[in-house]
Amino acid sequence: MKYLDEFRDPVAAKTLVDKIHQRATRTWTIMEVCGGQTHSIIRNGIDQLLDGAVEFIHGPGCPVCVTPLEMIDRALEIASRDDVIFCSFGDMLRVPGSHQDLFSVRARGGDVRIVYSPLDATRVAAENPDKEVVFFGVGFETTAPANAMSVLHAQRLGLTNFSVLVSHVLVPPAMTAILSSPANRVQGFLAAGHVCTVMGTSEYGPLVEKFGVPIVVTGFEPLDLLEGVRQVVDLLESGKAELRNAYPRAVNDAGNTVAQQALADVFSVTDRQWRGIGMIPQSGWTLSPRYAEFDAERKFGVGHLQVQESAECHAGEVLQGLLKPNQCPAFGKTCTPRTPLGATMVSSEGACAAYYQFRRLEAGGAPAPTSSTAAHV
Amino acid sequence: MCLGIPGKVIKIWDESGTRMSTVDFGGTTKTVCLAYLPDMEIGEYTIVHAGFAITRLDEASANETLKMFEDLGILEEELNGVEGQGRREPA
Amino acid sequence: MSDPIGIDPSDWVCPLPLRETKRIVIGHGGGGILSEELIENLFLPAFGSAGGPARDSALLDVAGGRIALTTDSYVVNPLFFPGGNIGDLAINGTINDLAMSGAQPLGLTAGFIIEEGLELEVLGVIAQTMGKAAAESGVGIVTGDTKVVGKGGADGLFVNTAGVGVVPDGLRIGPEQARPGDHVIVSGNLGEHGVAIMSVREGIDFGTTVTTDSAPLHRLVAAMLSAVDDPNVVHALRDPTRGGLVAATVEIARTAGIGIELDEGRIPVPDTVASACSFLGLDPLQVANEGKLVAFVDPAHSEAVLEAMRSRPEGAGAVIIGRAVEEHPGMVVGRTPFGTTRIIERELGEQLPRIC
Numbered sequence: 001m002k003y004l005d006e007f008r009d010p011v012a013a014k015t016l017v018d019k020i021h022q023r024a025t026r027t028w029t030i031m032e033v034c035g036g037q038t039h040s041i042i043r044n045g046i047d048q049l050l051d052g053a054v055e056f057i058h059g060p061g062c063p064v065c066v067t068p069l070e071m072i073d074r075a076l077e078i079a080s081r082d083d084v085i086f087c088s089f090g091d092m093l094r095v096p097g098s099h100q101d102l103f104s105v106r107a108r109g110g111d112v113r114i115v116y117s118p119l120d121a122t123r124v125a126a127e128n129p130d131k132e133v134v135f136f137g138v139g140f141e142t143t144a145p146a147n148a149m150s151v152l153h154a155q156r157l158g159l160t161n162f163s164v165l166v167s168h169v170l171v172p173p174a175m176t177a178i179l180s181s182p183a184n185r186v187q188g189f190l191a192a193g194h195v196c197t198v199m200g201t202s203e204y205g206p207l208v209e210k211f212g213v214p215i216v217v218t219g220f221e222p223l224d225l226l227e228g229v230r231q232v233v234d235l236l237e238s239g240k241a242e243l244r245n246a247y248p249r250a251v252n253d254a255g256n257t258v259a260q261q262a263l264a265d266v267f268s269v270t271d272r273q274w275r276g277i278g279m280i281p282q283s284g285w286t287l288s289p290r291y292a293e294f295d296a297e298r299k300f301g302v303g304h305l306q307v308q309e310s311a312e313c314h315a316g317e318v319l320q321g322l323l324k325p326n327q328c329p330a331f332g333k334t335c336t337p338r339t340p341l342g343a344t345m346v347s348s349e350g351a352c353a354a355y356y357q358f359r360r361l362e363a364g365g366a367p368a369p370t371s372s373t374a375a376h377v
Numbered sequence: 378m379c380l381g382i383p384g385k386v387i388k389i390w391d392e393s394g395t396r397m398s399t400v401d402f403g404g405t406t407k408t409v410c411l412a413y414l415p416d417m418e419i420g421e422y423t424i425v426h427a428g429f430a431i432t433r434l435d436e437a438s439a440n441e442t443l444k445m446f447e448d449l450g451i452l453e454e455e456l457n458g459v460e461g462q463g464r465r466e467p468a
Numbered sequence: 469m470s471d472p473i474g475i476d477p478s479d480w481v482c483p484l485p486l487r488e489t490k491r492i493v494i495g496h497g498g499g500g501i502l503s504e505e506l507i508e509n510l511f512l513p514a515f516g517s518a519g520g521p522a523r524d525s526a527l528l529d530v531a532g533g534r535i536a537l538t539t540d541s542y543v544v545n546p547l548f549f550p551g552g553n554i555g556d557l558a559i560n561g562t563i564n565d566l567a568m569s570g571a572q573p574l575g576l577t578a579g580f581i582i583e584e585g586l587e588l589e590v591l592g593v594i595a596q597t598m599g600k601a602a603a604e605s606g607v608g609i610v611t612g613d614t615k616v617v618g619k620g621g622a623d624g625l626f627v628n629t630a631g632v633g634v635v636p637d638g639l640r641i642g643p644e645q646a647r648p649g650d651h652v653i654v655s656g657n658l659g660e661h662g663v664a665i666m667s668v669r670e671g672i673d674f675g676t677t678v679t680t681d682s683a684p685l686h687r688l689v690a691a692m693l694s695a696v697d698d699p700n701v702v703h704a705l706r707d708p709t710r711g712g713l714v715a716a717t718v719e720i721a722r723t724a725g726i727g728i729e730l731d732e733g734r735i736p737v738p739d740t741v742a743s744a745c746s747f748l749g750l751d752p753l754q755v756a757n758e759g760k761l762v763a764f765v766d767p768a769h770s771e772a773v774l775e776a777m778r779s780r781p782e783g784a785g786a787v788i789i790g791r792a793v794e795e796h797p798g799m800v801v802g803r804t805p806f807g808t809t810r811i812i813e814r815e816l817g818e819q820l821p822r823i824c
Binding site: 004009149220 | 380382383393394395404411412413414415426427429431432436438439441442443447449450453
């Protein structure tokens with residue numbers, strides 16, 4: 001397939017891997033803040049290939065994982081109502097709330113539907129005027145334009161039975177929070193390529209300035225990831241803190257200005273709880289008061305809910321890059337994809353789930369060794 | 378986040394004021410909203426996420442990147458003294 | 469009910485006028501005249517007469533060997549999808565269950581749970597499909613049952629088919645027979661059925677040229693078992709239906725207590741399947757197949773078995789994709805084109821389209 005196969009060429013991959021190993025005089029710690037990149041790194045074994053030159057710390061790049069527990073519980077409460085059709089992306093269905101998940105709500109008769117696009121949810125609303133249709137609007141900046149359009153579309157169609165439960169999170173404030181932490185070990189960042197296609201690259205320059213870390217905008221295919229890492233390592237070895245774009249075919253500095261205008265119109269910045277991390281100021285988007293009639297939180301007045309996280313779950317530390325999933329005492333034992341304790345084990349982008357799916361051979365509680373141990377088969 | 382897949386726009390139309398398209402992902406076609414790429418044209422490639430086209434894929438830039446990988450490979454061969462292996466074919 | 473895909477009712481000819489109904493009504497399940505008419509005028513003409521008086525159970529002669537017995541219920545929604553309908557699955561799926569034990573299929577039963585309101589035309593086309601599939605496979609539908617349930621009770625139609633076959637003496641095929649060293653062979657392209665179904669499922673419908681691969685595999689298996697003198701060079705067979713290749717191999721790995729290594733670059737996934745899975749975020753190796761099998765074969769004879777497979781249309785794309793090993797028993801490990809490894813594991817439930 002065009003624009004995919006070429007960026008998966010194993011021969012070019014080997015070249016890039018060799019170059020990185022040749023350039024690196026020590027092991028650098030690099031973070032990616034994008035669940036899609038985490039998934040691709042682990043699934044393709046890029047961490048195995050770069051063992052010794054790079055230690056990946058997987059950042060909180062999975063919006064499903066970081067959606068605050070309170071918000072999940074709100075969603076479950078709304079979805080359980082008789083007159084509601086609750087629409088959501090597939091990823092969210094198995095995320096555990098305090099006591100249950102959307103799947104169990106569906107099993108008990110709730111009308112919970114998976115949609116591929118938020119416009120599918122507005123269509124459901126148009127086709128079911130006697131029901132309240134609620135769309136679970138989660139995601140980073142990449143997904144926000146799509147979610148925004150569902151509101152604009154609903155307004156244009158004059159729908160009164162459509163609302164969105166908004167829980168957007170923003171990447172740059174998360175990176176700031178991580179870099180500001182005294183426990184921070186991250187030396188370089190891969191910036192999320194598709195977030196940047198929407199928002200452009202202007203938010204990252206100030207981070208580079210303030211914290212003196214190189215940031216490289218990176219794509220998702222194996223060659224894209226390797227090239228992003230190569231540029232980060234190159235900058236680190238040269239002692240330079242700069243912003244670079246290693247995904248120029250999809251990202252330009254300005255981003256998508258049409259989308260940005262819609263975002264500015266439909267959303268307002270707010271403080272946001274990140275599940276497992278805590279409050280990060282100005283790190284989320286909520287629906288702008290202008291569109292209050294489409295705000296599900298208002299419409300359903302679910303109010304403050306008593307939330308209850310599992311005491312055993314260390315998702316927070318994993319999300320902050322302080323713990324590798326296989327170092328968590330519950331990993332693979334009380335916490336598995338079948339019986340997840342936290343969101344990072346539920347979402348296929350969550351670091352714990354990715355580790356469980358792809359790396360269980362190395363699991364067992366011991367820290368990942370630094371020498372190459374790829375199980376050669 | 379951001380499962381975004383490249384595809385080619387093969388049809389464009391208007392649906393009550395919203396610009397819609399059919400995008401071909403190498404054999405699979407899907408209806409995709411073009412509201413955020415108002416000057417997108419048939420035959421161009423885009424990245425699609427959650428049913429929306431979010432950016433145009435720049436072919437020249439893609440080729441440049443691929444060429445750069447190839448050059449790196451040739452350079453490496455030269456540095457390692459490997460002779461006459463010819464250009465690597467893309468997979 | 470929305471219009472079924474690909475149905476051409478003009479092909480279905482009603483041999484006798486049924487009482488003036490176009491739809492199944494509760495009375496059709498009553499066991500009285502309406503029931504009899506339904507069977508006489510809709511089912512029997514479609515299935516072809518098996519000969520003899522109507523009976524509740526069918527007697528089949530069996531030569532020396534063991535009887536293989538299987539049953540499967542088909543509840544696919546929608547009933548019609550690109551390349552076929554529930555009727556194809558109901559016949560081929562059950563024949564394949566028998567074939568995976570190395571059994572020669574002898575006969576099938578067909579039980580119908582029909583939702584009140586289903587159009588007779590729809591039922592007629594499905595019945596005809598089943599009759600055709602059975603005839604082409606040389607396996608008769610020899611007995612059956614019909615029930616009607618109230619609206620909302622059955623998603624249109626549920627079908628159950630049970631199958632009986634005979635496994636010749638001395639044949640030892642089963643998941644526990646797979647052993648380290650075995651070559652893992654897949655009979656052709658993966659992911660087609662699942663993609664075809666998803667393409668017409670509400671909420672994620674998309675355009676594709678992919679059609680279901682539903683097909684009976686008993687003749688393919690017979691060819692494999694006679695590739696060399698000893699049929700037992702074929703150790704284990706499984707059809708990768710729900711859960712795809714991953715479920716099939718993981719289950720065998722766990723049952724046999726062996727490890728499996730798959731060479732991802734060799735696994736045949738057509739571009740059309742890969743692109744559909746790509747934009748939904750699904751793994752093609754976990755997508756259902758209805759006309760493929762996975763085989764664990766003695767490595768000394770795998771070339772011969774492959775050749776036998778490729779001589780049949782259902783096996784034309786057969787290829788070795790990996791091997792069984794002693795290490796990591798119960799686990800399937802994939803080697804990526806980059807030389808790295810990853811564990812291949814099943815989804816908890818069904819795969820969900822994702823945005824991440």
